[in-house]
Amino acid sequence: MKYTKKLILPLVLVLGILAVAIFTSINAVRSQASDKRTEIVFWHEMGGPSEDALEKVVDGFNKSQTKYKVVPKYQGSYDEAIQKILQTHGTSTSPAVFQAFDISAAQMIHSGFTTPVQKFIDQDHYDVSKIAPGARAFYSSNGVQQGMPFNTSQPVLYYNATLLEKYGIEKPPVSPSYSDITRVAQQLYEKSGHKTKGMTVQVYGWLLEQALANSKTSLANNNDGHTGNPTKVDLNNPQTVEFLKWIRENIKSGDFIDYGSGASAGANQTAGFLSDKVGIFIQSSASIGQLTANNTNKLGITYFPHPDGQKANGVAIGGAALWISNDKPKDIQKGAYEFIKYSLKPEVQAQWQKDTGYLALNKDSQKSKILKDLYKKSPESKVPGQQLATAKPNNFNSGILMEGMQLTRQLEEVAMETVYNGGDIGKALDIADKSINENLQTSNRANGYK
Amino acid sequence: MLKTPATSEVASEKKSVSKKKFVFRLNANDKYFSMFFLGPSLLLLGLFVFYPLFKTLYISMFLTDTFGNTTVFTGLQNYVNLISSADFMNSLFVTLIYVLAVTVLTITMGLLLANLASKKLPGIGIFRTLYSMTMGVSVAVAAIFWLFMFNPSTGFFALVSNALKLTPINWLTDPKNAMLAVIITTVWMNLGFTFLILLGSIESVPRSLYEAAEVEGASSSRQFFKITLPMISPTLFFVSTITIIDAFKSFGLIDLITKGGPTNATNMLVYRIYKDAFYSGNYAKSSTEAIILTVIIAFFTLIQFKFLEKKVNY
Structure with a gap:
C-alpha cells in the first residue's frame, strides 16, 4: 500500500506527458496532411540567434505564396554538414536546397551534385547585378553562378569603446595596423591594473587566412586556386610569420588571453568580452547582433588589422551560399530557386543584416528603412559593409578555391596553438606545410586532378 | 564434506551431456537444426558487424576521393604512412596515457569510495547517493558544466586563483x-x-568472513586486501574491462570540451577517426585508423582474458 501511494504521482505524470506527446504528434501529422504544398527540404547550419532570424526568412517565404513550403532543418556546424550533404546525395533524405560554407565551394562545384543557380537565373531573367559582385564571384566558376551567396560576413575587429573612454585611451583608427592594436591592448591592460586583458585572437584558421588576404599573399599556388587547381601550399611565408609574431609579442607582454579553438572558445571569448575581461577581439561581423543585444558597453568596430608599413589589401568574405541539389524533380528544384530568390529581396536581406550582422547582399537594401534606422542607432554596424566596399577584389582576397580546406584549417590551427604555447614559429609552420601538402597531393591523386 | 555432492553433480552432468550428444548424432537434420537457431544472429552479425569490418579493411587499402569512393589501390601504403607519421603516433600515445590514467584513477577512487560507503555509519545513505549521482548526468551536461568550471575568465577555477592571487x-x-x-x-x-557496482559487490561479501577475521585479530587493512579484494575480483575484472574499452571509445567529452586540441594533445584515436572521416572527408585514412584501433582493442581484451582472468576468484 505504502508503495502504491508513492507510485501514483509519478505514474500520473508519466502518463500525462505521454498523452500530450501522442496528442501533439497526431495534430502535427494532421496539419501536415492538410497542407498540400510541395515540400522543399532546406538544410542549414545556423544556430542560436541566427537560427531564429533564418526561421523568420523561411516563415516569410511560406506565407508569401501557396505553391511551396520550405522546411528548415538544422544540421550542426558547417564542417559536419558538408559530409552529410555529400553522403546523402541521391537518397530520399537529401535536401532540396542547402547551405554550404565558403571553403566548401570547390568541393561542391567539383561534386556535380548541384544544379547551377545560373540555369534558373537565365530562365527567370533575374537581374543579378543588384547582388554584391564580390560575394557572387566567390561562388561562381567560369562565369556561371553555381551557388547563390546568402549569409555573407566580414572578419572585423571589435573593441570595448566604453573601457577605452574610461581609461582615456585613444581609440584605434578605422583601418588599424598590428602595432596600432598592440598599443591599445597594452595600454588597456596596464591602465586597468591588469584587470582587463588587452586582446585575444581565437585559434581559428579562418583568421590566419584573412591575415594573408589582407597582406596580399596567397596561401595556395595557382593564385589560391583561381587560375587552376592548387598543387602546393606555402604557409611558412613572411606574412604569416609577421602575423604570428604580432600575437607572440602580445602574449609575452601579458596583455593577451588565449581562449583556444572551436565553438566553445568562440563562446568563451564573447563572454569574456561582454564581462570586461578582454578588450579587443577579432571575429566575424555576424557576431554584431549578439554583441549589441547583450552589451551594456559601447561597441567599437574597425577593419581587420594589417601589417605595419603597408596598406590593407582587404579581406575575403566569409559565410555561406545556398545550393540546389540536382537529385530532386524539376518542380522541387524550381521551388528551391524561388526560395533563394525570396531570400535575396532587399527587405529580407535588410532584416537579415539587422538580426544577425551578416551583410545585406542586395544593393537596394541600403535604401530600406530597416537599415537606415539601424545605422542611425548604431553607426558602427556600417563598418563591415564599408570594409567590403573599400576592398578591390583580387585573387588574394577572393577566398581559397581548394579541396581539403577543412583539414588545412585544422593544421593551421595546430600551428597557431603551437606558437601560442611558446613553440618556434618557423618550425610550427613547416610542420603544417608538410602535412597540408601531403594531404593535398593524396587528395589530388585520389580525385584524379592534375 | 562439501566436495562430494559437487563432484557427483558434475559427473551426472557429464553423463547427460554425452547422452544428448548421442541422441543428436542420430538426428540427420542436426546441421540444419543448429542453423535454424544460429541463423538469425549470424545474419545480424554479418550485416552489422562483419560486413562493415571487411568493408573498412577494403577501403583502408585504397585512396578515396571527395565522395568516399575508392579510386587508387595502394595496398598497405596507408598503414605505412600512418605508422611513420609523428602525428598519428602522438594520437596513439595520448590515447594510451588517457586510457591508463582513466582506468587506474576510476577504479582506485571508486574502490575507496565504495569501501567508505559500505561502513554502517549514520547518514551514510546521503553519501551513497552523492557518490553515485554522476551516473544520472549525460555527457553533454557534464561537458558544459566542466567547460564553465574551466572558463579562463569567468570559470570557477579562474575565480579561485584570482581570489588567491x-x-x-x-x-x-x-x-x-x-x-x-x-x-x-x-x-x-x-x-x-563504478562506485555503485563496486559497492554492491562489497555488500554481498558474506559478513561471516569478516567476523572470522576479527576473531583472529586481523587489521582492517588486512581484511580489505585479504577478504574484500579477492571476493570482489570478478566485479573488478568486469569494471576494469568496461572502463578500458569505454576509455578507448571516449568521444563525447573530447568533442565537447577540447575537440582534440590544443596541438593535438587530446586527439585520441576515436576522435581522430571521426574527424578524418566526417570533417576532412578522408575515408581511406580513417578506415585505416579504425582497423588499427580494432587490433589494439582486441589485443588488450585478449591480454585481459589470458592473464587477468586467471587471477579472478569466481
Missing part, C-alpha cells in the same frame, strides 16, 4: 593541462557507475 591555470589551452582536464572530467563521469 595565483597565476591562473590555462586549463584548456595549454596542451599539458588539457589532457589533465579531460581525464578529470572522464573520471568524474565514470565514478558514479
Whole structure:
C-alpha cells in the first residue's frame, strides 16, 4: 500500500506527458496532411540567434505564396554538414536546397551534385547585378553562378569603446595596423591594473587566412586556386610569420588571453568580452547582433588589422551560399530557386543584416528603412559593409578555391596553438606545410586532378 | 564434506551431456537444426558487424576521393604512412596515457569510495547517493558544466586563483593541462557507475568472513586486501574491462570540451577517426585508423582474458 501511494504521482505524470506527446504528434501529422504544398527540404547550419532570424526568412517565404513550403532543418556546424550533404546525395533524405560554407565551394562545384543557380537565373531573367559582385564571384566558376551567396560576413575587429573612454585611451583608427592594436591592448591592460586583458585572437584558421588576404599573399599556388587547381601550399611565408609574431609579442607582454579553438572558445571569448575581461577581439561581423543585444558597453568596430608599413589589401568574405541539389524533380528544384530568390529581396536581406550582422547582399537594401534606422542607432554596424566596399577584389582576397580546406584549417590551427604555447614559429609552420601538402597531393591523386 | 555432492553433480552432468550428444548424432537434420537457431544472429552479425569490418579493411587499402569512393589501390601504403607519421603516433600515445590514467584513477577512487560507503555509519545513505549521482548526468551536461568550471575568465577555477592571487591555470589551452582536464572530467563521469557496482559487490561479501577475521585479530587493512579484494575480483575484472574499452571509445567529452586540441594533445584515436572521416572527408585514412584501433582493442581484451582472468576468484 505504502508503495502504491508513492507510485501514483509519478505514474500520473508519466502518463500525462505521454498523452500530450501522442496528442501533439497526431495534430502535427494532421496539419501536415492538410497542407498540400510541395515540400522543399532546406538544410542549414545556423544556430542560436541566427537560427531564429533564418526561421523568420523561411516563415516569410511560406506565407508569401501557396505553391511551396520550405522546411528548415538544422544540421550542426558547417564542417559536419558538408559530409552529410555529400553522403546523402541521391537518397530520399537529401535536401532540396542547402547551405554550404565558403571553403566548401570547390568541393561542391567539383561534386556535380548541384544544379547551377545560373540555369534558373537565365530562365527567370533575374537581374543579378543588384547582388554584391564580390560575394557572387566567390561562388561562381567560369562565369556561371553555381551557388547563390546568402549569409555573407566580414572578419572585423571589435573593441570595448566604453573601457577605452574610461581609461582615456585613444581609440584605434578605422583601418588599424598590428602595432596600432598592440598599443591599445597594452595600454588597456596596464591602465586597468591588469584587470582587463588587452586582446585575444581565437585559434581559428579562418583568421590566419584573412591575415594573408589582407597582406596580399596567397596561401595556395595557382593564385589560391583561381587560375587552376592548387598543387602546393606555402604557409611558412613572411606574412604569416609577421602575423604570428604580432600575437607572440602580445602574449609575452601579458596583455593577451588565449581562449583556444572551436565553438566553445568562440563562446568563451564573447563572454569574456561582454564581462570586461578582454578588450579587443577579432571575429566575424555576424557576431554584431549578439554583441549589441547583450552589451551594456559601447561597441567599437574597425577593419581587420594589417601589417605595419603597408596598406590593407582587404579581406575575403566569409559565410555561406545556398545550393540546389540536382537529385530532386524539376518542380522541387524550381521551388528551391524561388526560395533563394525570396531570400535575396532587399527587405529580407535588410532584416537579415539587422538580426544577425551578416551583410545585406542586395544593393537596394541600403535604401530600406530597416537599415537606415539601424545605422542611425548604431553607426558602427556600417563598418563591415564599408570594409567590403573599400576592398578591390583580387585573387588574394577572393577566398581559397581548394579541396581539403577543412583539414588545412585544422593544421593551421595546430600551428597557431603551437606558437601560442611558446613553440618556434618557423618550425610550427613547416610542420603544417608538410602535412597540408601531403594531404593535398593524396587528395589530388585520389580525385584524379592534375 | 562439501566436495562430494559437487563432484557427483558434475559427473551426472557429464553423463547427460554425452547422452544428448548421442541422441543428436542420430538426428540427420542436426546441421540444419543448429542453423535454424544460429541463423538469425549470424545474419545480424554479418550485416552489422562483419560486413562493415571487411568493408573498412577494403577501403583502408585504397585512396578515396571527395565522395568516399575508392579510386587508387595502394595496398598497405596507408598503414605505412600512418605508422611513420609523428602525428598519428602522438594520437596513439595520448590515447594510451588517457586510457591508463582513466582506468587506474576510476577504479582506485571508486574502490575507496565504495569501501567508505559500505561502513554502517549514520547518514551514510546521503553519501551513497552523492557518490553515485554522476551516473544520472549525460555527457553533454557534464561537458558544459566542466567547460564553465574551466572558463579562463569567468570559470570557477579562474575565480579561485584570482581570489588567491595565483597565476591562473590555462586549463584548456595549454596542451599539458588539457589532457589533465579531460581525464578529470572522464573520471568524474565514470565514478558514479563504478562506485555503485563496486559497492554492491562489497555488500554481498558474506559478513561471516569478516567476523572470522576479527576473531583472529586481523587489521582492517588486512581484511580489505585479504577478504574484500579477492571476493570482489570478478566485479573488478568486469569494471576494469568496461572502463578500458569505454576509455578507448571516449568521444563525447573530447568533442565537447577540447575537440582534440590544443596541438593535438587530446586527439585520441576515436576522435581522430571521426574527424578524418566526417570533417576532412578522408575515408581511406580513417578506415585505416579504425582497423588499427580494432587490433589494439582486441589485443588488450585478449591480454585481459589470458592473464587477468586467471587471477579472478569466481
